[in-house]
Amino acid sequence: MDDQSIVGECKNLLSEISCDFVGVALQDEKGLNIRWHYAVGNANEKYRLITVRFGKGIAGKVISSGSPIMIEDFPNISYGKPLEQPIMLAENLVSSYAVPLFFNGAPKGVLLVGNRQKHLYTVEDQNKVREAASSLEKILILHFASGGL
């Protein structure tokens, strides 16, 4: 298993639900910071530099709550101030849906899909994101075990 499997999973999801961006964020093994490790459909490389704290930003909130978050019309309807959602700003996303990635029963990562136009994620879309998250959890657990991150 390698990075290509993770990126491949993201690419499949990108085409399956017609979104513009798919990103995977993971909490650091040590500490509470969360970073975006993988992205497809990215408009720039900013995601690589973004670090959010536990409980902050869409990734931090998903990990701290262990629950999915949907943003329908950013920045008009958002969780907190627009500046608190750096990945939405960096990738010019208007809508997004993010689900937690669980490792050993605890949320340690996030799978996010986003669109640069206003978009409503149907129940079917949400199920596909959850299925992709399950597949990623299986790939990433091996990655963690081999010290790949």
Place this chain on the structure above:
Amino acid sequence: MGLLSANQPISSYIIQTQEEEIKRIALELHEGVGQNLYSLYTGLQFIEAGTGQPQLKSYIQEMARLMERTIQEIRLLSVELHPPSLSSLGLLPAIKSYTKLFTSTFGILVEIESKGDERPIAEQSNIAVFRVCQEALANAAKYADTSRISLQFSWDQAEVNIVLKDFGKGFDYDESSPSQSSGLAAMKERMLLAGGTCAISSKIGEGTTIEISLPLRGDSGDQRRAIVDKNSAC
């Protein structure tokens, strides 16, 4: 402009009071709440070391982890409210420290260049310039769609000039959104109250440039505040 001149002492007083309150809260969080939590954290570690019950040990460890997280949050919140380096080290180190946080938050690289020797600035003017730079950077993150920003400082005997270029998509000043235009107006007003100037220019496709200038001698902002303080004491 006439209205601004008439209201200058009041605005200046409100801003100064706000900044003093922010600084007080930041200090209280760092030195008061933060220190108390640290004492509790070490106490929890002591209790954990002394207990033999595995279930209780695990529970205390979880509490200690939460406490550690809270201490870190308090420390970061305090720094975000009022950077301690601004008073202790000066404007340039404080801006450098802030841009590191800015890059790791928004993924936008900030190149800083400084010409001339940094000179001391009165505290109120210092915080005014820092806040205007903060606002300019935040605007770039929100609206510019850029990956890099250049920040140039030029120091001489008489003044400090700061030029911020965002290399982003730029905007039409007359058609900017209400929140954007009020943010820009607030930056200009803040610099005027500090005795300096703030000029904003933007061209679609070429990005936005913000030029800040602050005289380093005869700080009219501080003089004005002294008058306001004197009046308010009467």
